[in-house]
Amino acid sequence: MIEQLLWDTTPLYPSSTSPELAQSFDAATSLVSAFRERYRTKVATLTAEQMSEALRSYEELQEVLAKPQLYAHLLFAADSEDDENKRLSQKASEFGNLMGRELLFFDLELIEMEDQPFQALVEAPVLAPYRHFLEALRKFRPHALSEREESLLSQKSLTGVSAFSRLFDEVSASLRYEMELDGEIREMTGEELLSLLHHPDAATRERAFSTFLQRHEEHGILFSTVFNNVALDHAQDMELRSYGHPMEPTNLGNEIPTSVVENLMRVSEANYPLAQEYFGIKAKLLGMARLKNCDVYAPLPDSDRSYSYDEARETVVRAYHEFSPEFSELCDGFFKERRIDALPRPGKSGGAFCMGMTPALPPYLLLNFTGNLRDISTMAHEVGHGIHYLLAQRQSMLNYHPPLPLAETASVFGEMLLTRHLLKGDVDPALKRSLLCAKIEDIIATTFRQNVLTRFEEQMHLRRKDGLLTATELSQLWWDENAKLYGSAVEMIEPYRWGWSYISHFIHARFYCYSYTFAELLVLSLYQKYLKQGDAFIPIYREILASGGSQTPADTLAPAGIDLNDPSFWQDGYDLLRDLIEELKTVI
CATH class of the missing domain: 1.10.1370.40 (Neurolysin; domain 3)
Incomplete structure (x- = not known):
């Protein structure tokens, strides 16, 4: 039965030490080298037919590059404490970074083309399957740097923001928690602990959430340093690329006008009273005068069923x-x-x-x-x-x-x-x-809560431009944004000030949360x-x-x-x- 709960990655590669995996890395390196040799400095001179051939080759390269990197990510996600998985994950990260730098020229030469020849390519029938890709790429023209600059930024990220992201992942996955449950002290993972937010006993829910958050507070120096460096890196990138707002690169990549995102967020905030009304109903259903934020997902008294x-x-x-x-x-x-x-x-x-x-x-x-x-x-x-x-x-x-x-x-x-x-x-x-x-509760979590996360992230990046944010300041920003959602309907427990510290989206993908x-x-x-x-x-x-x-x-x-x-x-x-x-x- 245990086997059915674990994924089988052998259709990708037999193992992390298999010759097939090593061959994939070597083959991809050779293909990237050949592509670079064939097309570097020549992209702007290609005919529509030649560009079609180049884009097909580029796509094939992306597939070849993706497979070993994604495989490494799966193994690391399944067990980040295994030394072999750590080595493979780091190798894949460095490999992807190097290959990305080698291929930077292709996107940049497309971006830098003169308007008239670029438009002629976009309108060519043979390039119809790639029209959206080309037009989406072109939107970054005002923000692109030279190939040398882009390559250096990418290379340095390995020991910069990417290293901090990796540190966040490894530390988060390594945390262990001890909590008394049913009369005995148990060691739990973070996921097991958070699952107790669905426990029927209110004291157990609060103790579980507090234990989880207090463990993060113990690592407050590390988490606040990671968050500050992620925000600083983003601020420097914005300055180099002439972006005006921290969310602008994400909106541009999403092909969503900033006005649409602002409408989405303002309408969400205008409807926070709906969530507060529901929290009042949930409190009555639980027989409580007022919810704490560790009670929001509590099961109703007659709904404690578990499922295989x-x-x-x-x-x-x-x-x-x-x-x-x-x-x-x-x-x-x-x-x-x-x-x-x-x-x-x-x-x-x-x-x-x-x-x-x-x-x-x-x-x-x-x-x-x-x-x-x-x-x-x-x-x-x-x-x-x-x-x-x-x-x-x-x-x-x-x-x-x-x-x-x-x-x-x-x-x-x-x-x-x-x-x-x-x-x-x-x-x-x-x-x-x-x-x-x-x-x-799902709708509230996927709309209102994600809006809170997005506003916190926005404020974090805006405030970081003025200097280092202490853990206390980050916690206060988090507290203030959540208070707007909960209002007087929900009491936030004190350890929740550290709720920002475990949200991986803030580390791995700028402003992903509004997508929810x-x-x-x-x-x-x-x-x-x-x-x-x-x-x-x-x-x-x-x-x-x-x-x-x-x-x-x-x-x-x-x-x-x-x-x-x-x-x-x-x-x-x-x-x-x-x-x-x-x-x-x-x-x-």
Whole structure:
């Protein structure tokens, strides 16, 4: 049974010491060298046909480069304490950095082309499959540096921001926690401890969350140093590239106008009272005068059921089958082919993720399954990501990965399908209350909380320009932003001042968090269309996923009748949340 909870990476390589893996590194190095020799300083002189050939070769290179690096990441995520995994992960990081520097010239020479010849390439029929890639790349023209400068920045990142990111990962994964539970002192991983936020006993929940956060406080010097260096690196990069706001590079890469992001965030903040209303209802359901923030995900008194891994699998597969047999088959493939690692254990990365590989390789999922209802939702979420990547495999490598704002679409839609499946038929009122609470809490966590995280990150970067931020200052920024969401409805426990210190998105991907808010509200709109249109909606939705990154988010969503520039679009999602809260009131 244990084997079924661990992923099988042997279809990628037999082992971390296999000759095939070593050959991949060597072959990629040779191919990159040949590509550089053939095209460096010549990109601007290529005809449309020659450019098409060059882009196909470039794509093939990206696939060859990705496979050993992604394999190394999977092994390290599964066990970051294994010395061989550490060595391979570092080797892959250095290899990817070197190969990236060797290929920098290609993107830069495209960016630096004169307007007229570049436009002629974009409009050439033979380059139609690459038009979006070329146009998206061109948007960075005002912010690109010379090849020498770009190469030096990339090279120094290995001992700079990348090194700090790696330190954050290794320390986070190495932390152990001791807590008294059921009369005995137990050693736990962070994931096991956080799972106790779903424990029926309020004192246990608070003790678990406090233990987790206080352990991070003990490493406060390290975490505050990492966060400061990440912010400083970003500030220096912005200055070198002439960006005006910390979020601008992310918005440009996402192909989302800043005005759209601001509308999204302002509408979210205007709806914080919805969350506060729900927190008041949840307190009554728990028999409490007021929630603490460690009680937000507490189970209702009559909903303490746990689920086996097989039950969770069957539930998620059925939920997808009710939507589409094709989606169900793709879902079950992750289990049958053992492309899921679900067992929590020391050294394993916390949380969950889906590793989209390449158009030629299947994605893998990392979970930390502990048996509660939220874990089933997480499973449906990550499977959604996986289905997205599988459907996008009709695209070539440069058009494969969905843009960040759409990256969470399929995952959040999968959660909605799960909720619909569980609420189907004559549902016991107690179960219905639990399911509605779980869905409402998911929406709150995926919209409002992610908005709080984004605002904290924004303030961190803006304030860091004025000098070093102490751990106390970071904690206060975190406290202030969370207070706006919780208001007087929720009491924050004192250790929560350190809640910023374990959020890996702040370290690995600037301003990723608003993508969750974007996706959740987008999905609520798409789901409403599905309820109205039925099976006629499925091919429209499938096409959105299958388009991968071949179009801008606006163009991808246009067939579904969605206008991202309309603030009322975002409000529609919160109106559905209000409806769910009203429905919950009927079964209290």
